[in-house]
Amino acid sequence: MRRVVVRLALIAGGAFVLASCGIADSRSPVPEFMRSQAAEPPPPEPPPDVKRLVREKLDSVFLAASNPRHVRVSPPHREVRGTGWTACVRAELTSVIGKPLGAETYRLVISSGLIIDRRRAEADDDCASESYEPI
Structure with missing residues (x-):
């Protein structure tokens, strides 16, 4: 039983670590190299005729x-x-x-x-x- 609890804890911890990778967006308080880059705005379209x-x-x-x-x-x-x-x-x-x-x-x-x-x-x-x- 103790072995099952340990495995579940390890699986939950691993899932938490992997899930936290998606949380570091461009405004998060983590070091710059860990942040995702902000999307560049689309280029302006030319004036229409x-x-x-x-x-x-x-x-x-x-x-x-x-x-x-x-x-x-x-x-x-x-x-x-x-x-x-x-x-x-x-x-x-x-x-x-x-x-x-x-x-x-x-x-x-x-x-x-x-x-x-x-x-x-x-x-x-x-x-x-x-x-x-x-x-």
């Missing part, structure tokens, strides 16, 4: 029934949080019943060369102060 993206995916930005005209885009800017890009798009739109809505502005979020989000621009998006170019 917003004109081409909007031209090719116009239906993902505006509804086809809104008949977008005079579509203009702003230059891309890096997202404040994250690795993507933001840009503003402005166009003259028509309602579903044919009534002119006027110029509407949308804020796009672009990541890996794809439009991943779009929403109507708000005052804090700074789309009003952007310079726009036609697509």
Whole structure:
């Protein structure tokens, strides 16, 4: 019986020693050579071609029934949080019943060369102060 207890204690101790190897991350209080290295951030992606993206995916930005005209885009800017890009798009739109809505502005979020989000621009998006170019 004593032999079994000793073996179990040795197995548990060995498992504890092996498990503790994974605990020494880059912020742990162990010597530097025992710490795992912090992961390097991914390289920044190049600025997207917003004109081409909007031209090719116009239906993902505006509804086809809104008949977008005079579509203009702003230059891309890096997202404040994250690795993507933001840009503003402005166009003259028509309602579903044919009534002119006027110029509407949308804020796009672009990541890996794809439009991943779009929403109507708000005052804090700074789309009003952007310079726009036609697509």
